[in-house]
Amino acid sequence: MEQQTWTATVVEHHRLRKDLAVVRLIGEPVPFRAGQYVDVTVPQFPNLPRRLSPALPPSLDGKLEFHVRTVPGGWVSRHIVENTTPGDRWQISSPRGELAVDENGPTVVMVAGGTGLAPLRSIILDLTQVPNPPQVYLFVGGRTVQDLYASDMLWVLTQQLPWLTTVPVVEDITGPADSDEWYDRIVAQVGPIDFHEDDLLEGTLAQVVPEHGAFVDHQVLVCGSPAMVQSTRERLIATGTPAESIRTDPV
Structure with missing residues (x-):
């Protein structure tokens, strides 16, 4: 064909x-x-x-x-x-790809590393067309605060959607960011639109997310680098999240 x-x-x-x-x-x-x-x-x-x-x-x-x-x-x-x-x-x-949410199903836990955010954002925006979407908890991670490239968009979405909670996770909150002229240019033009420092959790996604559950009655979606997806899935299962509840998509 x-x-x-x-x-x-x-x-x-x-x-x-x-x-x-x-x-x-x-x-x-x-x-x-x-x-x-x-x-x-x-x-x-x-x-x-x-x-x-x-x-x-x-x-x-x-x-x-x-x-x-x-x-x-x-x-x-x-x-x-x-x-x-x-x-x-x-x-x-x-x-x-099989990354999807049952809009009539239980609470959703999304785990996004880097540009693994893209398909999860697509699902979140799709859920805005549903009369009664499930509660969604989005963990989004990066090495430093600078790596959270969509902070402004996520901040706005979280304010607008009462069923969405975003949890930013960085491996090193206080560590210096790499020099990046594009990031500096954006900050100089519009200023940072970010989550407050008190909202940040420190650690890797594989460390932080399992600390919030076992997610026994949840829909769990994990998307990011192959290493992050594998380690997060393993830690979730080890802490009691059923393997059949987890859908993954390495990027």
């Missing part, structure tokens, strides 16, 4: 960190579900598709958003972060 592809055009490219950008596109509607990932091909590397998770739920007007971080030796990811320009035409294909 021939693989179906859809075309989308870049309309915005926002560099948030030296190694991270948000890319927004408009094109043909792609029939994915919130929480799934797709294969993306950029024109400069037509034979090197990369797996990315939309950060917006599907829409009839064809809007897409991706959060892209460079990886060591990653030609495609580095190009997307550093050189994407409006007008670039991307090919989208192969929606897949």
Whole structure:
């Protein structure tokens, strides 16, 4: 069977960190579900598709958003972060993945490391269309406060959605952040819109999240680097969360 592809055009490219950008596109509607990932091909590397998770739920007007971080030796990811320009035409294909929430089910615990936030944000925004969504607890982690690249967006969402609680987790609260001209530029222009320091929990996600449960009657979603996903899942199971309640998606 021939693989179906859809075309989308870049309309915005926002560099948030030296190694991270948000890319927004408009094109043909792609029939994915919130929480799934797709294969993306950029024109400069037509034979090197990369797996990315939309950060917006599907829409009839064809809007897409991706959060892209460079990886060591990653030609495609580095190009997307550093050189994407409006007008670039991307090919989208192969929606897949099992990260999902039962909107009529029990309380949801989401664990997001880095750009693993993207599919979880898509699910959260999708739940805003549900009359009575379940309570959602979102743990979002980074090495330092600077790594919490979506603090402003999460702060706004948490104020607007009474069923959403966001818990920011950093490995080192007081440690110095790396020099990053893009982060400094954003702070200089608009100032920090962040969670208060008292809201921060210190440690890795694998350490902090299991301290809040066993999540015996919960829907648990974990998304991030393979190492984070594996260690968090193992610690959750070790502290009593049923393995069958955990859905994971390494990015």
